[in-house]
Amino acid sequence: MAVELDTGVGLTEKAKDRLERYAELAVRVGANVEEGQNVFIVSQIEHAPLARALTRAAYAAGARYVDVNYRDQHVRKAMIELGPDEALTYTPDWLKERAESLDGAAMIATTGDPEPELLGDLDGERVGKAQMKEVTEIMRRHMTARAVNWSGVAYPNAGWANEMFGEPDVERLWEAVAFCTRLDEPDPVAAWREHMARLEKRAATLNELRFDALHYRGPGTDFTVGLLSKARWMSALFHTANGREYVPNMPTEEIFTTPDRRRAEGTIASSLPLALLGDIVKGLKLTVKDGKIVDVEAEHGAELIRSQIGRDEGASYFGELALVDGTSRVGKTGITFFDTLYDENATCHIAYGFGIPETFEGEPGEGMNISSVHTDFMVGRPELEVDGLTTDGKAVPIIRDETWQLPE
Amino acid sequence: MSREDRYAELAVRVGANVQPGQLVDVLARVEHAPVARAVAREAYKAGASYVDVYYSDQHIRRALIEGAKDEMLSWTPPWLLKRSVQVGDERAAVIALTGDAEPDLLADLPGERVGRARMLELAEESNRQVNEQLNNWTVIGVPNAGWAQQMFGEPDLERLWQAVEFTVRLNEDDPVAAWRAHVTRIGKRASALNDLQVDEIHFRGPGTDLRVGLLPESRWQGCESLTAAGIPYVANMPTEEVFTTPDMRRAEGYVRSTRPLALYGRIVKGLEVRFEGGRIVDVKADEGADVVQGQLTTDDTAAHLGEVALVDGTSRIGQTGLTFFDTLFDENTTCHVAYGGAYAEAVEGGVIEGVNVSNVHTDFMVGGPEVDVDAVTRSGTVVPLLRDDVWQLGE
Numbered sequence: 001m002a003v004e005l006d007t008g009v010g011l012t013e014k015a016k017d018r019l020e021r022y023a024e025l026a027v028r029v030g031a032n033v034e035e036g037q038n039v040f041i042v043s044q045i046e047h048a049p050l051a052r053a054l055t056r057a058a059y060a061a062g063a064r065y066v067d068v069n070y071r072d073q074h075v076r077k078a079m080i081e082l083g084p085d086e087a088l089t090y091t092p093d094w095l096k097e098r099a100e101s102l103d104g105a106a107m108i109a110t111t112g113d114p115e116p117e118l119l120g121d122l123d124g125e126r127v128g129k130a131q132m133k134e135v136t137e138i139m140r141r142h143m144t145a146r147a148v149n150w151s152g153v154a155y156p157n158a159g160w161a162n163e164m165f166g167e168p169d170v171e172r173l174w175e176a177v178a179f180c181t182r183l184d185e186p187d188p189v190a191a192w193r194e195h196m197a198r199l200e201k202r203a204a205t206l207n208e209l210r211f212d213a214l215h216y217r218g219p220g221t222d223f224t225v226g227l228l229s230k231a232r233w234m235s236a237l238f239h240t241a242n243g244r245e246y247v248p249n250m251p252t253e254e255i256f257t258t259p260d261r262r263r264a265e266g267t268i269a270s271s272l273p274l275a276l277l278g279d280i281v282k283g284l285k286l287t288v289k290d291g292k293i294v295d296v297e298a299e300h301g302a303e304l305i306r307s308q309i310g311r312d313e314g315a316s317y318f319g320e321l322a323l324v325d326g327t328s329r330v331g332k333t334g335i336t337f338f339d340t341l342y343d344e345n346a347t348c349h350i351a352y353g354f355g356i357p358e359t360f361e362g363e364p365g366e367g368m369n370i371s372s373v374h375t376d377f378m379v380g381r382p383e384l385e386v387d388g389l390t391t392d393g394k395a396v397p398i399i400r401d402e403t404w405q406l407p408e
Numbered sequence: 409m410s411r412e413d414r415y416a417e418l419a420v421r422v423g424a425n426v427q428p429g430q431l432v433d434v435l436a437r438v439e440h441a442p443v444a445r446a447v448a449r450e451a452y453k454a455g456a457s458y459v460d461v462y463y464s465d466q467h468i469r470r471a472l473i474e475g476a477k478d479e480m481l482s483w484t485p486p487w488l489l490k491r492s493v494q495v496g497d498e499r500a501a502v503i504a505l506t507g508d509a510e511p512d513l514l515a516d517l518p519g520e521r522v523g524r525a526r527m528l529e530l531a532e533e534s535n536r537q538v539n540e541q542l543n544n545w546t547v548i549g550v551p552n553a554g555w556a557q558q559m560f561g562e563p564d565l566e567r568l569w570q571a572v573e574f575t576v577r578l579n580e581d582d583p584v585a586a587w588r589a590h591v592t593r594i595g596k597r598a599s600a601l602n603d604l605q606v607d608e609i610h611f612r613g614p615g616t617d618l619r620v621g622l623l624p625e626s627r628w629q630g631c632e633s634l635t636a637a638g639i640p641y642v643a644n645m646p647t648e649e650v651f652t653t654p655d656m657r658r659a660e661g662y663v664r665s666t667r668p669l670a671l672y673g674r675i676v677k678g679l680e681v682r683f684e685g686g687r688i689v690d691v692k693a694d695e696g697a698d699v700v701q702g703q704l705t706t707d708d709t710a711a712h713l714g715e716v717a718l719v720d721g722t723s724r725i726g727q728t729g730l731t732f733f734d735t736l737f738d739e740n741t742t743c744h745v746a747y748g749g750a751y752a753e754a755v756e757g758g759v760i761e762g763v764n765v766s767n768v769h770t771d772f773m774v775g776g777p778e779v780d781v782d783a784v785t786r787s788g789t790v791v792p793l794l795r796d797d798v799w800q801l802g803e
Contacts, residue, residue, distance in 0.1 A: 045438045045441050045463055048465060051465070052471065055471040063476075066476075067485055068465060068468050070465065072444070072445065072463065074445040074448070078449045079448070079452065082449060083452045083456070083459070090458050097490045101487055
């Protein structure tokens with residue numbers, strides 16, 4: 001089948017202008033590209049119009065060199081379907097070198113799956129195994145060293161819109177994306193500044209309260225998870241080791257921390273479908289004992305999750321807790337985006353796998369989870385109640401009916 | 409099988425001749441995705457150990473030319489150099505896709521910057537690999553709307569597909585067998601020319617009187633090449649030419665290009681070039697002379713010849729009567745010469761004195777019905793090779 005590639009040729013002037021402004025926001029506020037930096041862009045080929053606009057915006061911001069690495073899910077599918085076993089985990093030398101070169105550079109990754117179910121009919125175990133571990137390892141090292149100012153932004157495309165709306169209404173998706181990323185504001189840069197200040201304040205409040213654990217309660221969920229005294233709550237206003245400020249996700253509505261990998265008990269029911277490795281996981285239910293996921297059930301895609309949490313020792317332990325309330329612009333759209341970047345900002349979520357180094361000031365072995373995996377899944381919904389538990393066992397409401405309960 | 413799959417199968421099995429267990433390097437533009445994907449599938453079916461598809465994008469290149477500092481224009485990112493080195497070290501199969509989706513994209517940029525915007529280290533590395541015959545490789549053209557628009561004045565993709573399928577013999581019931589017969593026929597021409605012991609090729613026609621000297625070690629080649637390890641492959645699909653490497657020190661006279669030349673996103677029209685002592689000393693053109701001039705300053709030897717190739721009227725590309733604005737096709741329409749680096753495989757002894765080594769290689773078309781081509785043998789006999797586009801030696 002010949003796929004007609006969206007090259008952005010037929011865009012109206014208004015749409016072109018929106019694309020350029022969006023790219024500029026990602027470059028200036030998101031990755032916050034510094035003059036003289038190399039900029040690495042990672043995109044699906046279907047995101048070419050955005051990758052191009054990002055490249056232009058990056059040079060305009062003074063980038064030294066912009067490298068675009070295009071990926072193609074169909075090529076990946078060919079490998080999983082027809083390639084030998086060794087191909088699944090093979091990493092070409094140059095991709096390792098490219099990953100190493102990210103040290104001190106800026107990076108922008110684009111999301112928005114043009115064919116979300118492309119890999120759905122393949123062997124789940126092979127799909128789960130197909131990962132360039134060595135690249136992940138290098139990237140993890142950069143993240144831990146806070147060596148990269150980076151951001152993730154989505155590119156609205158027909159396949160993604162179709163997954164969301166049942167029809168390829170790209171304009172409707174663009175409007176949702178523009179709303180969520182505050183591109184609809186007269187001064188998006190100022191709107192972002194204000195927005196991040198509000199999230200920073202929430203994180204500061206939680207840090208002052210020094211809870212020992214969180215308790216999640218709702219339909220199918222009764223989950224208690226320990227917090228770390230050496231991990232703090234943060235918004236997605238990050239700084240590199242060199243002090244460069246950046247916003248790694250656009251949109252972002254969350255405040256988050258790294259939990260104690262050793263302390264988690266109970267059951268969790270996911271509240272939204274989860275797009276994962278080319279398939280959609282639905283109705284996910286996890287049972288947790290002594291910090292570890294011991295049972296996985298799902299209406300669809302359980303095998304994919306099982307394969308992923310079996311990938312390494314830390315994959316079945318938790319790495320992130322994130323709180324989002326009803327003021328979230330993503331949540332306000334009322335849309336399921338089938339894209340983690342968006343859906344995780346619609347509502348509260350939890351991730352198994354790697355913790356968030358930026359939040360953690362302790363030493364290895366002091367409770368932050370290590371893994372090559374980090375998968376967010378959504379647990380928030382109107383019925384979900386989230387409490388903070390103090391060291392003396394007192395419960396303090398944090399979220400009720402999707403409303404933030406602590407002072408703002 | 410879709411037409412993309414059939415085409416990909418031909419490129420994998422006949423073109424690059426991918427061997428079981430080989431790493432396969434695919435070089436494509438984003439607009440070539442439908443065929444690049446098919447190539448990946450067919451390569452795995454042929455037993456590839458891994459298929460690495462590298463997509464490039466002319467818009468990214470345009471942004472570089474417009475936005476980057478001067479010194480970055482010819483910079484090679486170390487990771488891309490590494491990629492190329494691994495392709496050589498592992499004796500990978502290489503499949504490159506051409507077919508410009510936006511041929512005029514760079515037309516409004518300064519030609520001098522466009523000409524300089526090439527990754528020099530990368531070009532040197534791939535030249536080395538071609539000269540050492542490390543890889544079995546092929547180049548195919550991927551029909552797309554922008555290319556069709558340029559050729560026909562309308563984005564008639566179906567018409568372009570049919571033209572391409574005709575030129576690469578995909579319209580035959582058994583394209584593989586058709587290629588085998590074709591390779592044999594052109595191979596015979598190469599043998600006949602080698603037997604003649606040609607010292608000089610003489611092109612004569614309107615605006616053209618050019619003598620190109622050959623080396624005693626120059627060898628004429630047909631469609632099929634061999635890697636150093638002995639893997640046969642067809643480097644261009646389509647291909648209709650017999651070609652050899654000339655003596656870079658011997659080219660005298662002037663030549664008028666008979667076809668437009670697509671170069672770095674620009675179209676060069678009415679190119680006229682004058683040679684003295686093997687070197688291009690004057691470049692004129694109705695359009696795009698600056699791109700050629702920029703390219704000729706890339707290195708010391710860019711202005712010397714690196715290839716001379718003969719094509720007659722039986723060429724399927726010539727028979728279409730079309731100008732493809734793509735060297736892969738247009739150079740197979742008719743006779744051509746190239747300035748820049750030579751193919752070492754077409755010389756007994758490889759890179760010996762007189763063989764051009766350069767980071768550029770640009771073919772331009774000089775043949776046609778009005779251009780007579782003669783061979784002057786080492787004993788001084790003049791032997792007609794082409795008259796009115798008809799091959800004059802026995803077949």
